[in-house]
Amino acid sequence: MSSYQELVQQRDELNQKIEAARKSAIADAVAKARALVAEFDLTVQDVFPSGRKGRAKSTAGIKVAPKYRDPATGQTWTGRGKAPKWIDGKDRTQFLIA
Known part of the structure; x- marks a missing residue:
């Protein structure tokens, strides 16, 4: 069984790995979104409509x-x-x- 200090250290290391993986995933998602916006010549209104229509x-x-x-x-x-x-x-x- 691991000691308390070892578990805390493992948690900290895991949190760092999680944050690094999250940043990488966000960077990939932003790159894909930018590529789609450029490919289809989208505007902010196309991607984020105000939501007022139809209400x-x-x-x-x-x-x-x-x-x-x-x-x-x-x-x-x-x-x-x-x-x-x-x-x-x-x-x-x-x-x-x-």
Whole structure:
């Protein structure tokens, strides 16, 4: 059985070998990527698109016109979120803003 000090030394040597192998693999990957970019005349946008295409825009924070009005108080509600007490549980068609 190896002593603690021997195991620590082996770990350090192994970590150095791992780091060297990682750097070599990264260098190979970068060289391949550069060759492909040059071969196909790619741009940064080709390789790393912004990701905004095809995604729906967030509606958070966008002001919306009111859809309902309380005739007694003049309070309005957009129809989003929790319904106010003056319209909750009632037929909403009578409160629609024309």
